Amino acid sequence: MNASATNVSSAHASVVIDQVTKIYDARAALNQVGLRLDPGQCVALVGHNGAGKSTLIKLMLGLIRPTHGQVRLLGEDPAGAHAARLRRAVGYLPENLAFHPSLTGRETLDFYARLKGVARTGNADLLARVGLEAEAARRRVGTYSKGMRQRLGLAQALLGRPRVLFLDEPTTGLDPALRQVFYEIVQELRAAGVTVLLSSHALTELEGQTDRIIVMNRGVKIADGTLTDLRHLADLPVRIRATGAQAGTVAEALGPLARVEPDGRAVECLCAGGDKVAVLRRLTSLPLADIAVTEPSLDELYAHFLRREQAA
Structure with a gap:
């Protein structure tokens, strides 16, 4: 699906x-960017620095207003008269976290809960869910590693069971096991009908984790769709590698597309999708013996x- 074809009905x-x-x-x-995010959907927002990703998120949060056009968050203007109430339904994890180093993890989360006007009763469970168990929650944030601060930031974003969640580079500093936990949390949120927007440079790990991918460049949306949609739109070649049979026989079956690998054990070809x-x-x-297909x-x-x- 290309940018001009996107339906932005509210x-x-x-x-x-x-x-x-x-x-x-x-x-x-x-x-002239147009897009919509639906309940229960996880959307990846990708683009190099300066592509417009942060500006989009600030608009959705109501921190800035558009020069032209309209922004609606849960049906309302995020920078309008009801901005404070709307923000209670939103979670946000910024790319650059800054917590007071003298507070403990638990004190930090309690502070943000009071700031957001939500109950603190579930904060211990929320910290444990992101990998900050009781001992870690009692430590001062100044002693935390980058990964621990990132986990605390994620817990802060999840306060109050948000309906919309904006996550900017959410897996920075997380080890592979904790990245898996993070995406499990995202799947749970999607199943509960939460809208999740992930802005990330870690493109490889986004595959299979999102419903849609929006590609930005120089302030313009240049692609928007599922991974299958984007592959169809790009029409890049598929790589097929076959092993086990006599290389010459495989090469003959594939014709001019085939390339026999130097050791003669496998044949590879590139073909249109x-x-x-x-x-x-x-x-x-x-x-x-095997066929490997790499999209x-x-x-x-x-x-x-x-x-x-x-x-262009």
Whole structure:
């Protein structure tokens, strides 16, 4: 799905960005961006530094207003008269965390709960859920590692059971096990109908974790869709690698697409996504030990869309 085809109707949407432009000092940080985020959906927002991701999040939070266009959060203006009430329904994890070093983890979370106007009764369980058990929760934040501060930031974002959650580089500093825990939490939130927006440079780990991916470049939305949508739109080649049969036989079946690897044990080919099934049919008639099919990664898709935009 491309940018111009996106339906930004506000019906039942958690967030609607309707043809929004934001200008700073005669420079457009965003240029006629339109998108919507729905309940129970996890959306990845990707783009290099300066692409407009932070400006979009600030608009959704109501911290700034658009120069042109309209922003709606849960059906209302996030910077309007009901901004304080709306923010109780929103969780936000900023990219750069700053907590008071003299407070403990538990005291920090209690402080943010009071600030947000929500109960503190579940804070111990919330800290434990993000990997800050009782002993860690009693330590001063000044002694925390970067990963521990990131976990505390995630707990802060989850206060009050938000309906909409904005997470900016949420897995920075987390080890692989804790990244898995983080995505388990995201899946639970999606199942509960929460809207989750992830802004991240860690493209590889986003594959399989999000419903949609929005690609930004220089303040413009250049792609928006599922990973399957983006692969279809980019039409990058699929890599197929076959092992087990005589290399010459495999190469003959694949024709000019084939490349025999130097050791002669495997044959590889690149083919268009639309030709993948036909190639696999030819290979399945051979006595193969294995067939590996590698679709274009999100990193490759992202690079492709940037190159296409620059060429245009």
